Amino acid sequence: MAGELKCKYKFLSMVDAIIIAEALTRKIFIYTTETHFKDVDNLKVKKINY
Numbered sequence: 001m002a003g004e005l006k007c008k009y010k011f012l013s014m015v016d017a018i019i020i021a022e023a024l025t026r027k028i029f030i031y032t033t034e035t036h037f038k039d040v041d042n043l044k045v046k047k048i049n050y
Contacts (some may be wrong), residue, residue, distance in 0.1 A: 001025065011036055 001021040006012055011021070020040055023030045029044040030037060037045045 005040070012038075047049060 001024065002014070005020055005027070006014055006017040009017070010017040016034075016037075019030065020037070020043055025041060027044075029046050031046045031048055032050050033050065035047070037043060
């Protein structure tokens with residue numbers, strides 16, 4: 001799944017794709033300061049602001 005995500009979303013690093021694939025598989029939220037994760041379909045993101 002990570003490889004498919006990397007191909008679909010060119011802006012993701014491979015590490016990001018792996019993390020996102022795991023979150024989608026487990027149906028869990030990702031808590032992050034990154035802004036580009038919101039562009040991934042079906043991903044549950046909680047944005048952390050500093």
